[in-house]
Structure formats: structure tokens, C-alpha cells
Amino acid sequence: MADHEDTTNKGVEKKPEVVAKQAANPGGRDELALSLLADILGRPVRANADFFALGGNSVVAMEWTARLRTEAQLDLSPVVVLTAVTVGEALAQARAR
Amino acid sequence: MAQWPDLPAHRREAGRGLSAADAETDMSVVVHPAALVSPVSRSAPTTVFYGIAHAGAGVGAWSDVAAAMPTNMELRAIRLPGRETRHAERAHVDSAAAIHEIAATIAADVRAHGVPFLVVGSCSGALLGRSAVTELARAGAHPAGLIVIRQPSALASQAPQPPLSDLPREALRGWLARHGMMRREFIDDEALFNLFEPVIRADLRLGERYRAEPYPLGCPVTVVWRPGDDGGFAAYAAWANDTTAPVHLVTADSAGDLLRDEARRIAATLAAAAARGKASRSAALAGVGWENQLIA
Numbered sequence: 001m002a003d004h005e006d007t008t009n010k011g012v013e014k015k016p017e018v019v020a021k022q023a024a025n026p027g028g029r030d031e032l033a034l035s036l037l038a039d040i041l042g043r044p045v046r047a048n049a050d051f052f053a054l055g056g057n058s059v060v061a062m063e064w065t066a067r068l069r070t071e072a073q074l075d076l077s078p079v080v081v082l083t084a085v086t087v088g089e090a091l092a093q094a095r096a097r
Numbered sequence: 098m099a100q101w102p103d104l105p106a107h108r109r110e111a112g113r114g115l116s117a118a119d120a121e122t123d124m125s126v127v128v129h130p131a132a133l134v135s136p137v138s139r140s141a142p143t144t145v146f147y148g149i150a151h152a153g154a155g156v157g158a159w160s161d162v163a164a165a166m167p168t169n170m171e172l173r174a175i176r177l178p179g180r181e182t183r184h185a186e187r188a189h190v191d192s193a194a195a196i197h198e199i200a201a202t203i204a205a206d207v208r209a210h211g212v213p214f215l216v217v218g219s220c221s222g223a224l225l226g227r228s229a230v231t232e233l234a235r236a237g238a239h240p241a242g243l244i245v246i247r248q249p250s251a252l253a254s255q256a257p258q259p260p261l262s263d264l265p266r267e268a269l270r271g272w273l274a275r276h277g278m279m280r281r282e283f284i285d286d287e288a289l290f291n292l293f294e295p296v297i298r299a300d301l302r303l304g305e306r307y308r309a310e311p312y313p314l315g316c317p318v319t320v321v322w323r324p325g326d327d328g329g330f331a332a333y334a335a336w337a338n339d340t341t342a343p344v345h346l347v348t349a350d351s352a353g354d355l356l357r358d359e360a361r362r363i364a365a366t367l368a369a370a371a372a373r374g375k376a377s378r379s380a381a382l383a384g385v386g387w388e389n390q391l392i393a
Binding site: 052053055059079082084 | 131134135136137138155156157158160161163164174176181182184280282283286288289291292357
């Protein structure tokens with residue numbers, strides 16, 4: 001895994017590539033969700049990754065779930081993010097609701 | 098069990114209750130696959146830090162510090178049961194079990210990777226880390242240093258009365274807010290507080306039941322303290338009694354959450370502690386020394 005000097009630059013602006021992915025694949029909410037998390041963390045995100053091994057924390061969980069609500073119309077509780085074994089499991093729980 | 102002839106009376110007192118069995122080192126415990134996480138992995142770290150967080154916290158508490166570490170250093174965080182992906186497991190109810198799991202987890206990783214390492218603990222996590230260092234040393238794994246963040250020496254502090262772990266819910270929320278242990282928005286979020294509260298209480302109970310190790314460490318100790326914290330300067334300076342090696346005091350004149358709001362400065366403090374630890378290996382132990390460095 002590559003070195004990461006800093007993941008504190010957690011931008012809140014929706015980046016053009018995120019918008020483009022959403023437009024190109026309106027049904028791919030998981031893909032969009034992962035893109036949003038990658039945008040916040042400043043690093044690639046895989047669905048099978050431990051949220052905390054990606055540099056996630058409670059603040060990131062709050063920001064990600066807020067952006068999921070507004071940008072992906074996905075209602076995911078921060079509690080689920082903080083307790084799921086993987087990011088993908090958290091998203092699966094959101095889909096199952 | 099070896100005795101230390103110069104053990105101060107208060108230290109002997111603190112060590113009462115330990116039996117010969119406590120000195121036995123058994124690293125045979127099965128290490129949980131999710132017990133150790135690198136929030137930010139480095140490709141070939143030359144130094145590794147093992148982080149043990151404050152009450153109620155886990156790997157996430159270290160993410161900002163891990164990101165701010167020099168590229169040749171990696172912070173790996175301990176995840177005890179009852180939190181994050183180990184949420185469904187029962188939290189430790191006695192400190193010995195927690196210490197044993199921490200030591201076994203670190204020992205397994207050290208065996209696998211074999212780079213110089215240090216242990217860093219935040220608040221009550223520092224007490225667990227201190228005892229884990231003792232257990233590791235008994236097993237032949239000697240850290241280059243211990244860094245304690247906002248935790249007085251157990252030899253100089255008393256558990257609060259009434260116990261924090263038994264505080265009514267609103268009083269606990271107030272204490273967490275006053276001490277900067279948790280962000281206000283998490284304290285006020287009912288769902289999040291419901292998630293954190295059981296493990297916070299369990300961890301506070303661990304700290305209240307913790308008994309100071311009666312044997313001094315052999316590694317340098319770096320103490321990060323904040324004026325105004327419980328116990329004051331004397332309780333932090335008392336870490337000098339916890340080691341035969343030099344102690345360095347770092348004053349954090351910052352009101353925020355040190356691991357979050359002062360992550361870069363904490364990372365720099367860890368790096369400096371690693372350098373001191375490396376130096377101490379090639380020099381005779383000079384006894385207790387003091388450096389007072391203002392980091393904010």
C-alpha cells in the first residue's frame with residue numbers, strides 16, 4: 001500500500017469525477033458511495049476494506065454519511081459505519097433497510 | 098520474582114495484590130485478526146508505534162496522528178474488544194486481560210516484522226501500555242520507549258470518587274465534554290452516544306481497577322501533559338518513578354483533542370521519542386532527566 005503523508009485534507013466539495021460517475025452510472029450507488037469516501041480520505045477505497053484501516057474515524061463517518069444523504073440519496077447511520085467489519089458491509093446494511 | 102531494592106514505599110504499596118503468577122509471561126493467547134490496524138500503512142517502516150487509545154476509543158482515535166507520521170514510521174493501533182469492528186465482543190472487565198491481549202498482539206507483530214518499536218497510550222490507554230511494556234520485556238521484546246499522553250502516573254494518582262464508570266448518564270456526558278474526551282457532536286448524538294457509552298464505562302472501570310506495576314521500566318518515557326489536567330504537574334512528573342531510563346516531559350498548551358487537533362505535533366513528539374530511544378540503546382542509562390518542551 002502506498003505511503004500517505006496526510007489524509008487530513010478532507011475536501012467537502014463534490015469533485016467533477018464524482019459528478020461524472022454519478023451521471024454515467026445513476027444506479028451504481030455503491031460505486032458513488034465508495035468514491036465519496038475516497039474523496040474524503042484522499043486515497044483509494046475498496047469495499048472489502050476495514051473503514052479504520054483506511055484512516056477512517058468518527059468524524060469521517062459523520063462526513064461520509066452526510067454526503068451520502070445529499071449526494072447519493074443513501075441513508076446510512078454513522079453507527080453502522082463505525083461497527084461494520086468492512087465498508088461494503090456498511091453499504092449492504094444501508095441497502096437492506 | 099525479582100525485587101527492586103530501591104523500590105519506594107508507595108510503589109510497593111501500589112504493587113500489593115500481585116502474585117507470583119502475575120509475573121508469568123504467556124504470549125500464547127490467540128491474537129484476534131482485527132486487533133491491530135494501521136490507519137496509514139508505510140511501505141517499509143523503520144520504526145513502528147503501537148497505539149492504545151483512551152476510554153471508549155479504538156483505532157479511529159489514531160488516524161490523524163498516523164497520517165502525520167514521517168514516511169519511515171508507522172503507527173499501528175490496538176483494537177480491543179467492544180469497539181469498532183469488534184463491537185459485538187464483550188469488552189475486557191479486568192485490566193490484566195486487556196494488558197495481556199495488548200502485549201500478545203504487539204509481540205506477535207514484532208515477531209513478524211522485527212523493526213524497532215515504541216508503545217504509545219492515550220489517557221487510560223497509557224496505563225495499559227505501561228503494563229504491556231513490562232509484559233513484553235519479560236518476553237524479551239524491548240520497546241525503544243513509552244509515550245504517555247494525558248495520563249498521570251498510577252503511582253501518584255487515585256481513582257476518582259465516585260468512580261467515573263458509575264456516573265449517571267448526563268454526568269458522564271459532562272465529564273467527557275469537560276475533559277475533551279469526545280467531540281461535543283458525538284456526545285449530543287443519541288445514537289452515537291448509545292454506541293460509545295458501554296465501552297467508555299467498561300474502559301473507565303478498567304482504569305479504576307488498574308494496579309500500578311511495582312517494577313520500573315527500562316525504556317525512556319515521554320510524558321505529554323496539559324496544564325489544568327487532573328493531578329497537575331506533580332502527577333505527571335511522577336512518571337519518573339516508573340522507569341530507570343530518562344523521562345521527557347512535553348507540555349501541550351492546547352485546549353483541543355490532542356490526537357485530533359494537535360496530530361502533527363503529537364506525531365513530531367513520537368518521532369522525537371523514537372530518536373531518543375535509539376540513542377538510549379547506545380548510551381549508558383543516565384538516570385532520570387527532564388526536558389520540558391512546549392508544543393503549542
